[in-house]
Amino acid sequence: xxxxxxxxxxxxxxxxxxxxxxxxxxxxxxxxxxxxxxxxxxxxxxxxxxxxxxxxxxxxxxxxxxxxxxxxxxxxxxxxxxxxxxxxxxxxxxxxxxxxxxxxxxxxxxxxxxxxxxxxxxxxxxxxxxxxxxxxxxxxxxxxxxxxxxxxxxxxxxxxxxxxxxxxxxxxxxxxxxxxxxxxxxxxxxxxxxxxxxxxxxxxxxxxxxxxxxxxxxxxxxxxxxxxxxxxxxxxxxxxxxxxxxxxxxxxxxxxxxxxxxxxxxxxxxxxxxxxxxxxxxxxxxxxxxxxxxxxxxxxxxxxxxxxxxxxxxxxxxxxxxxxxxxxxxxxxxxxxxxxxx
Amino acid sequence: xxxxxxxxxxxxxxxxxxxxxxxxxxxxxxxxxxxxxxxxxxxxxxxxxxxxxxxxxxxxxxxxxxxxxxxxxxxxxxxxxxxxxxxxxxxxxxxxxxxxxxxxxxxxxxxxxxxxxxxxxxxxxxxxxxxxxxxxxxxxxxxxxxxxxxxxxxxxxxxxxxxxxxxxxxxxxxxxxxxxxxxxxxxxxxxxxxxxxxxxxxxxxxxxxxxxxxxxxxxxxxxxxxxxxxxxxxxxxxxxxxxxxxxxxxxxxxxxxxxxxxxxxxxxxxxxxxxxxxxxxxxxxxxxxxxxxxxxxxxxxxxxxxxxxxxxxxxxxxxxxxxxxxxxxxxxxxxxxxxxxxxxxxxxxxxxxxxxxxxxxxxxxxxxxxxxxxxxxxxxxxxxxxxxxxxxxxxxxxxxxxxxxxxxxxxxxxxxxxxxxxxxxx
Numbered sequence: 001x002x003x004x005x006x007x008x009x010x011x012x013x014x015x016x017x018x019x020x021x022x023x024x025x026x027x028x029x030x031x032x033x034x035x036x037x038x039x040x041x042x043x044x045x046x047x048x049x050x051x052x053x054x055x056x057x058x059x060x061x062x063x064x065x066x067x068x069x070x071x072x073x074x075x076x077x078x079x080x081x082x083x084x085x086x087x088x089x090x091x092x093x094x095x096x097x098x099x100x101x102x103x104x105x106x107x108x109x110x111x112x113x114x115x116x117x118x119x120x121x122x123x124x125x126x127x128x129x130x131x132x133x134x135x136x137x138x139x140x141x142x143x144x145x146x147x148x149x150x151x152x153x154x155x156x157x158x159x160x161x162x163x164x165x166x167x168x169x170x171x172x173x174x175x176x177x178x179x180x181x182x183x184x185x186x187x188x189x190x191x192x193x194x195x196x197x198x199x200x201x202x203x204x205x206x207x208x209x210x211x212x213x214x215x216x217x218x219x220x221x222x223x224x225x226x227x228x229x230x231x232x233x234x235x236x237x238x239x240x241x242x243x244x245x246x247x248x249x250x251x252x253x254x255x256x257x258x259x260x261x262x263x264x265x266x267x268x269x270x271x272x273x274x275x276x277x278x279x280x281x282x283x284x285x286x287x288x289x290x291x292x293x294x295x296x297x298x299x300x301x302x303x304x305x306x307x308x309x310x311x312x313x314x315x316x317x318x319x320x321x322x323x324x325x326x327x328x329x330x331x332x333x334x335x336x337x338x339x340x341x342x
Numbered sequence: 343x344x345x346x347x348x349x350x351x352x353x354x355x356x357x358x359x360x361x362x363x364x365x366x367x368x369x370x371x372x373x374x375x376x377x378x379x380x381x382x383x384x385x386x387x388x389x390x391x392x393x394x395x396x397x398x399x400x401x402x403x404x405x406x407x408x409x410x411x412x413x414x415x416x417x418x419x420x421x422x423x424x425x426x427x428x429x430x431x432x433x434x435x436x437x438x439x440x441x442x443x444x445x446x447x448x449x450x451x452x453x454x455x456x457x458x459x460x461x462x463x464x465x466x467x468x469x470x471x472x473x474x475x476x477x478x479x480x481x482x483x484x485x486x487x488x489x490x491x492x493x494x495x496x497x498x499x500x501x502x503x504x505x506x507x508x509x510x511x512x513x514x515x516x517x518x519x520x521x522x523x524x525x526x527x528x529x530x531x532x533x534x535x536x537x538x539x540x541x542x543x544x545x546x547x548x549x550x551x552x553x554x555x556x557x558x559x560x561x562x563x564x565x566x567x568x569x570x571x572x573x574x575x576x577x578x579x580x581x582x583x584x585x586x587x588x589x590x591x592x593x594x595x596x597x598x599x600x601x602x603x604x605x606x607x608x609x610x611x612x613x614x615x616x617x618x619x620x621x622x623x624x625x626x627x628x629x630x631x632x633x634x635x636x637x638x639x640x641x642x643x644x645x646x647x648x649x650x651x652x653x654x655x656x657x658x659x660x661x662x663x664x665x666x667x668x669x670x671x672x673x674x675x676x677x678x679x680x681x682x683x684x685x686x687x688x689x690x691x692x693x694x695x696x697x698x699x700x701x702x703x704x705x706x707x708x709x710x711x712x713x714x715x716x717x718x719x720x721x722x723x724x725x726x727x728x729x730x731x732x733x734x735x736x737x738x739x740x741x742x743x744x745x746x747x748x749x750x751x752x753x754x755x756x757x758x759x760x761x762x763x764x765x766x767x768x
Binding site for chain 1: 427451452454473475476477478480489537538588591592712718721722727734738741743744748752756758759760763
């Protein structure tokens with residue numbers, strides 16, 4: 001009986017999840033194993049005002065349409081797109097490992113492949129921004145909790161601003177500020193005493209700018225959650241600790257952090273997932289020459305006139321796999337807890 | 343006497359009737375004679391145009407919006423290549439007309455989203471010249487209205503200061519840039535739309551054609567840029583970038599022009615369509631306005647072909663729309679490019695292919711490009727894939743992270759992957 005009640009309660013959510021999550025994933029996986037039909041080319045006469053009339057190659061749309069009618073999904077290519085140079089680049093990797101060059105040169109060659117270059121930046125971004133967001137959010141929450149109630153409201157307002165600004169707009173504003181003729185660009189030049197330094201021309205500095213932007217943008221989110229958690233802090237434990245002579249740092253480490261632990265896990269999880277899909281800073285900072293990410297790949301393949309849909313679908317599937325791997329430890333623990341409760 | 347009594351005397355009524363007649367005659371005649379002010383552009387269904395945003399296209403867009411009878415909306419943006427095909431693939435399509443050029447037309451034909459215009463040309467295209475009609479396989483697929491090319495734009499006063507003639511080759515441009523920097527006049531005298539992506543790829547294509555290179559093996563889609571001409575092209579681009587603002591990989595035409603207007607650039611290879619109105623905006627210092635000059639495109643490596651490409655811009659009509667919408671779009675765009683639209687102001691904006699266009703001094707560069715040996719931008723169906731591969735892979739080389747040979751290998755590998763996926767290569 002209980003199962004039946006549960007089923008009826010769960011049905012709306014299940015339908016929504018099926019419609020908006022399961023079916024799109026199946027569709028993307030299907031698209032990623034199909035490629036467009038082979039182009040049928042014909043020679044036709046083309047006349048333009050600049051060159052007069054010449055014979056040129058163009059696509060035979062009739063034949064292409066016939067091919068599409070027979071097989072609308074395209075031709076089945078299995079995992080070819082996943083293994084090609086724009087994705088996992090299996091053949092290129094095998095060649096690199098087989099070659100007799102030294103490790104440093106092999107390392108450079110691996111990171112010359114577009115997918116691994118994107119993964120390099122995405123992983124670096126995720127595993128630098130997430131912990132710093134948690135730590136910074138905690139510090140801000142502790143600080144705001146301790147200040148005088150008269151200015152608390154004002155400080156909270158200013159602390160929340162970076163998160164309120166639309167990510168793309170914030171990135172665009174910062175793009176002009178870090179330009180070599182902008183305020184921040186000039187400040188950095190003055191600090192290191194090098195008038196030719198340009199943040200946008202150096203890959204390392206661009207990565208740092210993007211990571212700082214990521215931390216700056218997401219810290220208020222962590223702050224708000226931790227601040228709410230701090231309000232439920234048991235005051236008697238803090239007092240007892242203070243009487244026993246614990247320093248401020250010890251109070252935080254032994255009482256506040258364990259109390260906030262579920263919230264810290266929650267924020268870390270959300271940040272892991274969000275940062276793995278980093279995209280707006282790269283577009284806003286025009287940084288695609290220095291840093292790319294999986295999401296940027298998908299955007300690049302989909303937009304523009306080349307529209308490589310199968311490549312974009314394969315990148316999407318790889319992103320889903322990546323996020324699953326990241327969240328696997330948490331899912332495992334949840335499953336274990338569930339098993340224990342039974 | 344009260345006004346009530348006055349109102350109904352016979353004399354008063356007669357006067358009123360005469361007044362009424364008089365006003366109706368005047369009103370009726372203005373209706374008759376007032377109409378030609380709008381050159382009679384009547385349309386019966388909606389029009390939605392997508393295209394680029396430089397001044398000549400803005401003029402065409404506003405010209406189309408003069409038509410009465412239905413809504414004419416325009417979406418003119420620098421990102422038009424991201425939204426045009428997606429916006430025309432739906433059925434019914436979102437956009438009814440698209441401003442295209444040699445390169446965009448290829449992609450539109452590949453995606454099969456535009457319709458033949460022969461019947462519309464026969465019905466409404468009397469003001470068009472035969473040379474304006476772009477024919478593919480005997481069918482009119484686009485109507486061209488302007489020509490464009492990149493050519494030299496420079497500061498005549500700076501070159502006079504260093505005692506040098508306007509460069510005719512890229513080697514001369516490098517020498518002039520070195521002199522300007524050594525004399526301390528400007529730190530980064532060269533400008534170029536070298537933004538990673540479409541712009542950088544276009545610069546490569548221009549420079550490679552200047553070196554006399556071929557892109558593909560004849561009759562196939564096999565890429566043939568991995569040769570000494572490709573290496574020479576990359577070396578020249580790197581040499582030029584040494585004299586540019588270090589942020590050049592983030593600068594498109596708009597940003598490069600902003601640098602010129604600010605007085606930071608003395609030599610650049612810029613689009614004719616943008617050069618025309620470069621210094622006529624607000625806030626440009628007087629010395630930049632006075633020193634602004636244009637010349638034809640340059641050659642490179644001792645070649646005879648200009649290191650530039652010829653482009654035409656025109657419009658096409660979407661396939662997945664009703665015939666009424668297609669007719670309305672065609673009428674409004676033909677109205678926008680009618681010979682009457684050439685005024686003193688609009689004549690400056692482009693090298694119009696319209697009847698009655700008289701070349702202005704601003705058109706000197708594009709005319710020089712068209713009258714000397716310049717090749718049109720290639721319109722083969724696999725060209726967008728090469729353009730995209732170049733745009734993605736050149737940035738590493740331009741930052742000095744890899745050698746020219748490695749860059750050409752990467753470009754070829756990226757192109758091959760895309761061409762295999764799209765079915766151009768086995």
